[in-house]
Amino acid sequence: MDFNFSEDIEFLRQNVRKFVREEVEAVAMEIEEKNEIPQKIVEQSKEMGLFSLGIPEEYGGLGLDMVGKCAIYEELGKTHNGYTTLIGAHTGIGSVGIVELGTDAQKEKYLPKMASGEWIGSFALTEPSAGSNAANMKTTAEKKGDKYIINGSKHYITNAVDGHVFTVMAVTDPSKGAKGITSFIVEKDFPGFILGNVEDKMGLRGSHSAELFFEDMEVPAENVLGEEGRGYVNALKILANGRAGLAARNLGSSKRLLEHCLDYASEREQFGQPIIEMQAIQHMLAEISKEIAALEALTYKVAWMTDQGQRVVKDAAIAKLYGSEVYNKVADLAVQIHGGIGYMRDYPIERYYRDARITKIYEGTSEIQKNIIANELKREMK
Amino acid sequence: MNIYVLLKKTFDTEEKINVSNGEIEDDGAEFIINPYDEYAVEEAINQRDAHGGEVTVVTVGDEDSEKQLRTALAMGADKAVLINTEDDLEEGDAFTTAKILEAYFEDKEADLILGGNVAIDEASGQVGPRLAEYLGIPYVTTITDLKIEGENVTIEKDVEGDVEIVETSLPLLVTCQQGLNEPRYPSLPGIMKAKKKPLEELEIDDLDLDEDDVAAKTKTIDIFLPPEKEAGRVLEGDASEQVQELVSILKNDEKVL
Numbered sequence: 001m002d003f004n005f006s007e008d009i010e011f012l013r014q015n016v017r018k019f020v021r022e023e024v025e026a027v028a029m030e031i032e033e034k035n036e037i038p039q040k041i042v043e044q045s046k047e048m049g050l051f052s053l054g055i056p057e058e059y060g061g062l063g064l065d066m067v068g069k070c071a072i073y074e075e076l077g078k079t080h081n082g083y084t085t086l087i088g089a090h091t092g093i094g095s096v097g098i099v100e101l102g103t104d105a106q107k108e109k110y111l112p113k114m115a116s117g118e119w120i121g122s123f124a125l126t127e128p129s130a131g132s133n134a135a136n137m138k139t140t141a142e143k144k145g146d147k148y149i150i151n152g153s154k155h156y157i158t159n160a161v162d163g164h165v166f167t168v169m170a171v172t173d174p175s176k177g178a179k180g181i182t183s184f185i186v187e188k189d190f191p192g193f194i195l196g197n198v199e200d201k202m203g204l205r206g207s208h209s210a211e212l213f214f215e216d217m218e219v220p221a222e223n224v225l226g227e228e229g230r231g232y233v234n235a236l237k238i239l240a241n242g243r244a245g246l247a248a249r250n251l252g253s254s255k256r257l258l259e260h261c262l263d264y265a266s267e268r269e270q271f272g273q274p275i276i277e278m279q280a281i282q283h284m285l286a287e288i289s290k291e292i293a294a295l296e297a298l299t300y301k302v303a304w305m306t307d308q309g310q311r312v313v314k315d316a317a318i319a320k321l322y323g324s325e326v327y328n329k330v331a332d333l334a335v336q337i338h339g340g341i342g343y344m345r346d347y348p349i350e351r352y353y354r355d356a357r358i359t360k361i362y363e364g365t366s367e368i369q370k371n372i373i374a375n376e377l378k379r380e381m382k
Numbered sequence: 383m384n385i386y387v388l389l390k391k392t393f394d395t396e397e398k399i400n401v402s403n404g405e406i407e408d409d410g411a412e413f414i415i416n417p418y419d420e421y422a423v424e425e426a427i428n429q430r431d432a433h434g435g436e437v438t439v440v441t442v443g444d445e446d447s448e449k450q451l452r453t454a455l456a457m458g459a460d461k462a463v464l465i466n467t468e469d470d471l472e473e474g475d476a477f478t479t480a481k482i483l484e485a486y487f488e489d490k491e492a493d494l495i496l497g498g499n500v501a502i503d504e505a506s507g508q509v510g511p512r513l514a515e516y517l518g519i520p521y522v523t524t525i526t527d528l529k530i531e532g533e534n535v536t537i538e539k540d541v542e543g544d545v546e547i548v549e550t551s552l553p554l555l556v557t558c559q560q561g562l563n564e565p566r567y568p569s570l571p572g573i574m575k576a577k578k579k580p581l582e583e584l585e586i587d588d589l590d591l592d593e594d595d596v597a598a599k600t601k602t603i604d605i606f607l608p609p610e611k612e613a614g615r616v617l618e619g620d621a622s623e624q625v626q627e628l629v630s631i632l633k634n635d636e637k638v639l
């Protein structure tokens with residue numbers, strides 16, 4: 001067993017850490033206030049190659065394996081989660097479908113521009129009637145000659161506003177249920193593609209989730225992603241692939257909160273001593289540290305298993321579930337350690353507290369993760 | 383154009399620094415490229431991109447300096463040279479470094495050598511100018527702009543906040559000041575490529591030098607941290623009372639008036 005990162009990954013990670021510290025942290029408050037990520041940071045991130053993490057080298061990407069991706073995601077988790085989500089959704093669910101399932105022609109057309117960040121990727125599965133039960137979608141795709149005509153809508157779609165390339169699931173054969181769903185690569189410039197309302201969210205400011213409407217939207221048949229009728233399975237695969245990465249981002253955010261807590265508890269004095277000298281505070285710090293250690297081991301184990309080609313359905317769901325629980329718990333303790341200032345908007349702690357909450361909901365709720373884990377346990381018994 | 387950058391590894395002064403027995407402890411310190419040398423690397427890359435040629439980054443340091451050289455390669459430099467003095471030299475000063483570099487540059491045809499205006503650790507600001515003297519080429523320090531047309535060079539130089547414009551010619555050595563450019567972050571693909579770029583390692587022996595040739599001319603007696611900042615004093619009363627008190631403090635306590 002070897003718990004070290006390769007020299008390359010270690011070097012990448014240190015450089016990302018430096019960039020995050022010096023540039024992104026400096027504008028975190030601005031992102032929160034303006035609900036907008038400064039263009040300069042987005043451009044710098046593109047120039048650094050942060051939009052290309054998982055895209056193969058032959059298409060201009062970094063071609064990192066899952067351990068490498070997670071190491072970078074962890075660093076990106078150490079700053080404003082809206083910024084992290086822009087990159088995470090693009091390099092994760094927004095592009096993984098094309099990387100894993102795309103034809104050579106699709107990869108050549110889309111991946112180089114996605115690697116450079118010129119085209120931002122997004123993933124559109126959820127609909128008002130199809131949340132946890134994604135197979136219940138109403139969006140239809142009807143084949144007409146060498147085109148599909150798509151009608152329907154999606155909501156809560158991350159990167160919908162900045163997105164250029166969407167992985168969209170739609171029903172091609174209503175008689176077959178989940179087996180009648182197909183995935184498509186949709187460009188925002190396709191006629192009939194309409195951006196709807198942008199949601200006002202509890203957190204993740206700077207990252208925009210919105211509705212999409214498709215009105216007789218024409219999609220060329222060559223933009224079918226994977227096989228017809230495999231869209232539901234594809235969507236589940238893409239989501240499963242993203243879970244370790246999400247755990248890594250939660251790990252990074254939890255570590256950053258621990259740093260804030262240690263700094264604050266060392267400085268803040270009450271009853272004539274720094275509060276870090278009080279056992280109640282020490283125990284909270286120990287609790288945070290314990291959770292981080294467990295999550296770290298879990299995250300990189302799942303990433304390593306993925307790179308070994310092992311089945312990770314159960315373990316990735318465990319990492320997603322546990323990662324979101326750790327982050328929420330750590331954020332709660334961090335507010336507690338900070339006392340009143342932990343509740344105030346001009347201090348970063350309450351932002352993490354709000355941003356942590358979504359991680360139990362998107363990319364499969366905690367309940368759905370538990371269903372997946374239990375199903376896998378039953379499967380393993382057979 | 384043959385462009386060289388002089389680069390030094392320093393500890394990160396933004397991080398905690400521990401001093402014991404008149405020396406800075408290496409353990410626990412974070413090491414970085416001297417920030418002024420980052421301007422030099424950035425400028426070298428920009429000049430190469432504009433005029434063609436090659437950028438070689440040279441450091442006099444130890445085995446760990448490889449990391450800073452790799453960072454410069456990841457930013458876009460073409461080659462790196464580590465002159466490793468770890469096993470040969472106990473102590474060195476600006477003279478030592480400049481003497482070693484002189485030997486290194488002896489058989490090179492450098493058109494442009496860039497260094498930092500000063501290293502944030504020992505802050506001598508001497509290595510660049512000394513090297514230029516030894517090599518017999520012109521030098522300009524604290525530059526904030528560099529324009530090269532053929533052999534002719536026009537430089538803006540920071541003079542305590544004012545700007546001086548200097549005309550000179552290649553070959554040339556310059557030292558870089560804040561404001562010259564905004565150093566890039568190494569791109570992740572650049573980092574992956576950096577490990578394939580050549581990094582040559584030399585010892586002073588390879589430069590036909592021995593310890594005595596480069597023995598330090600100065601000795602550092604002690605190093606200590608600045609005293610901790612004391613709490614400020616808030617003056618009270620109306621404006622005229624405050625002014626009176628301030629003047630009295632400046633005269634009697636601080637003795638600056």
Ligand SMILES: Cc1cc2nc3c(=O)[nH]c(=O)nc-3n(C[C@H](O)[C@H](O)[C@H](O)COP(=O)(O)OP(=O)(O)OC[C@H]3O[C@@H](n4cnc5c(N)ncnc54)[C@H](O)[C@@H]3O)c2cc1C
Nearest residue numbers: 123124125126131132156157158209361362363364365367
């Ligand atoms: C900020 C944000 C960003 C998002 N980004 C995207 C995106 O980029 N792309 C995309 O396609 N979607 C996205 N989503 C949608 C997200 O994946 C869904 O919100 C999520 O899957 C839950 O669906 P729902 O909101 O319809 O809740 P529902 O499915 O209605 O769930 C309500 C509650 O019922 C529980 N529940 C439902 N079914 C079961 C069950 N079988 N067993 C036990 N409990 C159950 C859930 O766990 C939950 O507690 C995003 C959502 C948000 C809030």
Ligand SMILES: Cc1cc2nc3c(=O)[nH]c(=O)nc-3n(C[C@H](O)[C@H](O)[C@H](O)COP(=O)(O)OP(=O)(O)OC[C@H]3O[C@@H](n4cnc5c(N)ncnc54)[C@H](O)[C@@H]3O)c2cc1C
Nearest residue numbers: 268269270271275278279280281336337338339340341343
């Ligand atoms: C929205 C809001 C409204 C408020 N309204 C009012 C108001 O109307 N009037 C008013 O007077 N105040 C008000 N407060 C102040 C509030 O009562 C204090 O924030 C609270 O008492 C905590 O004090 P503190 O923020 O200074 O944190 P600290 O006292 O610095 O606490 C920091 C951490 O150290 C822990 N700690 C401190 N001492 C010990 C110890 N001896 N043993 C173990 N742990 C310890 C705390 O439990 C906490 O986890 C308000 C605060 C907020 C955020």
